[in-house]
Amino acid sequence: MASVANPPNHQVVTSSEHFQSLLSADLQRISLISFWAPWAEPCKQMNEVVLELARKYPEVLVLKVEAEEQSDVAESFDIQAVPSFVILRGHTLLGRISGADVPALTDAIATHARPLPSVKPLSHTNLAPAAALADTQEDVNKRLRALMNNDRVVLFMKGVPDAPRCGFSRRIVALLREQGVPFSSFDILTDESVRAGLKVLNNWPTFPQLIVNGEFVGGLDIVQEMVENGELKEMLTVA
Numbered sequence: 001m002a003s004v005a006n007p008p009n010h011q012v013v014t015s016s017e018h019f020q021s022l023l024s025a026d027l028q029r030i031s032l033i034s035f036w037a038p039w040a041e042p043c044k045q046m047n048e049v050v051l052e053l054a055r056k057y058p059e060v061l062v063l064k065v066e067a068e069e070q071s072d073v074a075e076s077f078d079i080q081a082v083p084s085f086v087i088l089r090g091h092t093l094l095g096r097i098s099g100a101d102v103p104a105l106t107d108a109i110a111t112h113a114r115p116l117p118s119v120k121p122l123s124h125t126n127l128a129p130a131a132a133l134a135d136t137q138e139d140v141n142k143r144l145r146a147l148m149n150n151d152r153v154v155l156f157m158k159g160v161p162d163a164p165r166c167g168f169s170r171r172i173v174a175l176l177r178e179q180g181v182p183f184s185s186f187d188i189l190t191d192e193s194v195r196a197g198l199k200v201l202n203n204w205p206t207f208p209q210l211i212v213n214g215e216f217v218g219g220l221d222i223v224q225e226m227v228e229n230g231e232l233k234e235m236l237t238v239a
């Protein structure tokens, strides 16, 4: 049978070090990680689809991970079943697709592989866009403040409490639950303007972000410390 060579952006991961070095080579690059197993029938079809996507989007790094052989990599993404797909920009999770869902996978790749819009030079005669932009920022901040005041304790995290999409978010959820703190949450991976806006508004570059009574409290390390020295309990009983 004639075989067509795999495109260079389509690679098989051989160890977790290999995986990390491929991802770290370009932190702006979009990658599609395909978790599969040789015994799973649906993976055969999806392997073909993945190969097609690699050909169609040469700028996307397509990494095939045999889930049981590379269990460290699979576990770090909490892969429970094959086929499963993860889309990243650098190390940042953009999306997950479980199962042999061809439309969901092709749509997700089409969305994320879209080239970033080029920045248009501002014409000096045209002041309207700048004003419109300022308005938008104001609107975003209004919306962010509303979200932060949605409940007494609000956690901005990656994923949802029952399915966190990052270890830091997973740990803060566990802490709050251990402490018996009721909270609402917002998945920042679903809304890029919230993700970017909160970093600016709260002057804090990462997630999770914990908000109490509308005020930014801290990320995981700070909250962990406040649990240990009793400040979190105090804050929640006083307020």
Ligand SMILES: N[C@@H](CCC(=O)N[C@@H](CS)C(=O)NCC(=O)O)C(=O)O
Pocket: 092, 158, 166, 168, 195, 205, 206, 207, 208, 218, 219, 220, 221, 222
């Ligand atoms: N030491 C931090 C850990 C959190 C962290 O490093 N988060 C990173 C990786 S999940 C982050 O949110 N990066 C920015 C982003 O993904 O937008 C804390 O105490 O919360």
Ligand code: FES
Pocket: 091, 092, 093, 158, 165, 166, 167, 168
């Ligand atoms: S998503 Fe990579 S460390 Fe959180």
